[in-house]
Amino acid sequence: MKWIKPTRDFGDICPMYIGKFNYDKNIESSLVKIYEVEILYLKIKIAALGTYEIKLNGKRISDHVLAPGWTEKRLQIQEYNLLDELHELLKEGDNFLTITVGRGWYRSPLAGWRDDSRLDPRLSMPPAIAVEIEGSNFSSIDWKVTESPVRFSELYDGEHYDARYEIDFENCVLEDIEECEIPSFELVPQEVGCEILEQDRLFPSKIIITPTGETVIDFGQNITGYVEFHVNGKSGDEVEISFAETLDKDGNFYTENYRSAKSKLYYICKDGEQSYKPKLTFFGFRYIRLDKFPTTPKPEDFTAIVIHSKMERTGWINSSNPLLNSFFENVIWGQKGNFLDIPTDCPQRDERLGWTGDAQVFIKTAAYNFDVRNFFNKWLKDLALAQLPNGLVPHVVPDCQKGEGGSAAWADAAVIIPWELYMIYGDPDILKQQWDSMEKWQNYITNHTEDQYLWTGGKHFGDWLSLELPPPTVPDIRRGATRHNFLATAFYANTTNLLIKAGKVIGKDVSEYETLYPKIVQAFGERFTDYRTQTEYILALHFDLVENPQEVADSLAEKIASDGYCLKTGFVGTPYILHVLSRYNHTALAYTLLLRDDYPSWLYPVTKGATTIWERWDSIKPDGSFQTANMNSFNHYAYGAVADWIYGVAGGISPLEPGFGKAKIEPHPDLRLGWLSTRIDIAVGSDSCYKPIISKWEYIDNQIRYDITTPVPAEIIIQGKTYDVSAGGYCFFSDV
Numbered sequence: 129m130k131w132i133k134p135t136r137d138f139g140d141i142c143p144m145y146i147g148k149f150n151y152d153k154n155i156e157s158s159l160v161k162i163y164e165v166e167i168l169y170l171k172i173k174i175a176a177l178g179t180y181e182i183k184l185n186g187k188r189i190s191d192h193v194l195a196p197g198w199t200e201k202r203l204q205i206q207e208y209n210l211l212d213e214l215h216e217l218l219k220e221g222d223n224f225l226t227i228t229v230g231r232g233w234y235r236s237p238l239a240g241w242r243d244d245s246r247l248d249p250r251l252s253m254p255p256a257i258a259v260e261i262e263g264s265n266f267s268s269i270d271w272k273v274t275e276s277p278v279r280f281s282e283l284y285d286g287e288h289y290d291a292r293y294e295i296d297f298e299n300c301v302l303e304d305i306e307e308c309e310i311p312s313f314e315l316v317p318q319e320v321g322c323e324i325l326e327q328d329r330l331f332p333s334k335i336i337i338t339p340t341g342e343t344v345i346d347f348g349q350n351i352t353g354y355v356e357f358h359v360n361g362k363s364g365d366e367v368e369i370s371f372a373e374t375l376d377k378d379g380n381f382y383t384e385n386y387r388s389a390k391s392k393l394y395y396i397c398k399d400g401e402q403s404y405k406p407k408l409t410f411f412g413f414r415y416i417r418l419d420k421f422p423t424t425p426k427p428e429d430f431t432a433i434v435i436h437s438k439m440e441r442t443g444w445i446n447s448s449n450p451l452l453n454s455f456f457e458n459v460i461w462g463q464k465g466n467f468l469d470i471p472t473d474c475p476q477r478d479e480r481l482g483w484t485g486d487a488q489v490f491i492k493t494a495a496y497n498f499d500v501r502n503f504f505n506k507w508l509k510d511l512a513l514a515q516l517p518n519g520l521v522p523h524v525v526p527d528c529q530k531g532e533g534g535s536a537a538w539a540d541a542a543v544i545i546p547w548e549l550y551m552i553y554g555d556p557d558i559l560k561q562q563w564d565s566m567e568k569w570q571n572y573i574t575n576h577t578e579d580q581y582l583w584t585g586g587k588h589f590g591d592w593l594s595l596e597l598p599p600p601t602v603p604d605i606r607r608g609a610t611r612h613n614f615l616a617t618a619f620y621a622n623t624t625n626l627l628i629k630a631g632k633v634i635g636k637d638v639s640e641y642e643t644l645y646p647k648i649v650q651a652f653g654e655r656f657t658d659y660r661t662q663t664e665y666i667l668a669l670h671f672d673l674v675e676n677p678q679e680v681a682d683s684l685a686e687k688i689a690s691d692g693y694c695l696k697t698g699f700v701g702t703p704y705i706l707h708v709l710s711r712y713n714h715t716a717l718a719y720t721l722l723l724r725d726d727y728p729s730w731l732y733p734v735t736k737g738a739t740t741i742w743e744r745w746d747s748i749k750p751d752g753s754f755q756t757a758n759m760n761s762f763n764h765y766a767y768g769a770v771a772d773w774i775y776g777v778a779g780g781i782s783p784l785e786p787g788f789g790k791a792k793i794e795p796h797p798d799l800r801l802g803w804l805s806t807r808i809d810i811a812v813g814s815d816s817c818y819k820p821i822i823s824k825w826e827y828i829d830n831q832i833r834y835d836i837t838t839p840v841p842a843e844i845i846i847q848g849k850t851y852d853v854s855a856g857g858y859c860f861f862s863d864v
């Protein structure tokens with residue numbers, strides 16, 4: 129494909145490429161024949177350095193938004209096939225194909241908090257495109273370029289649109305294009321099933337005048353997407369909209385936690401009725417503030433549009449507890465808001481990056497909630513491409529932090545995510561695809577540790593954002609008190625163990641790792657003879673690194689009690705805490721933690737009005753003030769990872785064989801919850817049709833009733849008694 133660009137620098141202004149072609153409906157000979165029927169068709173292949181919008185005669189030709197998405201060292205080519213739609217879109221005579229290109233992920237300053245982000249050479253790459261067109265009845269296309277009405281569009285800072293520049297194709301000033309070279313990207317076809325789409329539309333729940341007198345619209349839900357507005361304006365009237373996730377305790381608009389991301393939508397009107405929604409960027413928000421709006425705003429003039437990557441919903445949780453139900457809805461919204469071509473940490477501040485650790489801790493919950501096979505298949509390819517030759521996995525994928533990486537529990541995403549995907553979906557191809565990357569990462573640890581059989585040295589995030597604080601000598605309290613060598617060695621053991629299991633599934637020689645693994649476990653036991661934080665107990669237990677697990681689990685239970693039943697865990701310990709408690713006969717304590725709604729707990733944010741998962745246990749403190757603005761996202765999914773315990777232990781649904789060839793359903797009821805219903809849809813049979821596994825239990829009088837539906841053979845375990853059943857619906861009772 130040949131790349132083209134404008135012959136001059138457009139600066140911030142987004143170019144609009146205009147391809148003019150002639151259509152003559154009388155030329156019969158060039159129609160293609162499909163099954164002897166003559167079909168009018170147009171096939172367009174496009175690659176662009178930045179997000180783009182493509183239209184034919186002023187109408188969008190695809191639902192795919194923010195194409196080409198974001199990939200590492202490769203750039204996806206989208207292919208649009210127009211058949212039936214063409215009759216509507218085409219005109220006899222001159223037709224115009226237009227492509228407007230924003231900075232998107234390829235030319236925006238990324239990792240915005242870094243001093244060097246605005247010096248990144250990527251920013252001065254041209255807004256180039258490459259297009260190939262094939263079709264019936266078309267003359268060749270003549271490409272020109274012009275300034276589009278999008279005067280600025282960038283990921284963190286937002287979009288400016290001036291409707292006065294809307295183009296009259298017949299009479300506008302067109303400029304020449306020139307061919308150019310775009311090195312360093314491999315062009316690849318769009319990954320199947322990974323497109324970002326507009327998924328939902330939300331309407332204002334209210335228009336507020338805040339105590340400081342600002343006009344704010346509340347959409348009632350923190351989302352990722354953009355706003356569409358309607359206005360009757362005069363040429364030159366201005367609309368300026370700011371975005372926020374929350375109001376402060378006085379009810380005022382709060383944007384400090386966006387850090388340097390300006391996140392603004394700025395629009396200049398033409399005359400008359402008009403509507404606009406951004407096309408080339410996105411925002412994370414629940415509230416918008418009308419900084420400028422030419423008329424009195426009416427709720428019906430505003431719509432929030434939710435966007436996320438294509439993924440089928442497969443998981444549902446419902447219970448007698450409204451706070452738990454809201455929490456679960458927040459988990460779902462957290463996933464929607466952060467599965468935007470890549471798994472991002474958050475969608476609002478000057479970050480929005482593919483943090484490996486966040487994706488790793490959430491993977492099981494993600495894969496129960498939605499079918500994420502395509503999504504992770506794509507991102508894991510990028511992870512492998514981003515890996516350095518020595519095996520180091522960058523902190524973020526795609527890597528926009530110049531190869532910084534190699535931290536425990538973050539880089540281990542390279543091994544944990546493929547393995548969990550295999551367990552849930554049962555497809556060994558993901559292990560085959562990732563094997564080299566998995567092995568390279570494990571080898572990296574072996575080659576970089578300071579002490580053999582342990583993982584010492586290196587730079588780690590620790591138990592990120594844990595409430596157990598390090599001694600005052602440690603400058604960054606966000607890294608928690610869990611010893612880094614402890615945490616890293618635990619992950620080294622786990623990664624080696626998973627590598628052995630994965631290698632066996634796909635027929636690799638893993639004897640070297642089988643020799644190594646017990647040595648790591650032994651060295652861990654010799655070096656770490658005590659446990660100092662909740663997360664240290666949890667990791668040792670969850671990764672099977674202790675000889676006397678029941679005793680250690682009992683001590684963890686005591687520690688939690690002496691901590692006042694408060695969660696102290698950060699990103700790393702949180703996903704496993706309830707698992708280790710229930711595995712070692714402390715299920716009642718697990719429920720105590722799950723159902724607690726005082727700070728710190730999973731349900732506490734719900735009591736403070738959260739509609740997504742917060743980055744911090746105390747993003748809003750009990751007194752209504754905020755955690756420090758430099759690390760306080762209200763849409764960070766990591767702590768939502770507890771949902772996998774609700775599906776897998778409370779509801780009791782888990783795969784007995786990879787991919788749920790056989791299911792294990794072992795519900796763990798608790799009177800304090802009264803009833804719980806969990807459902808996971810799994811792909812069954814040769815046509816991979818989704819069918820639900822449902823596990824529901826309810827306390828009725830002095831009994832517990834269990835209703836279980838399984839589309840595959842299952843081992844159902846009720847109060848310790850095992851029933852081997854075939855697909856079907858079953859009802860059991862047990863005494864309380």
Ligand code: BGC
Nearest residue numbers: 473474479483485486589592
């Ligand atoms: C991100 C996290 C990430 C972390 C690494 C933050 O800035 O938002 O979610 O995992 O850095 O410690």
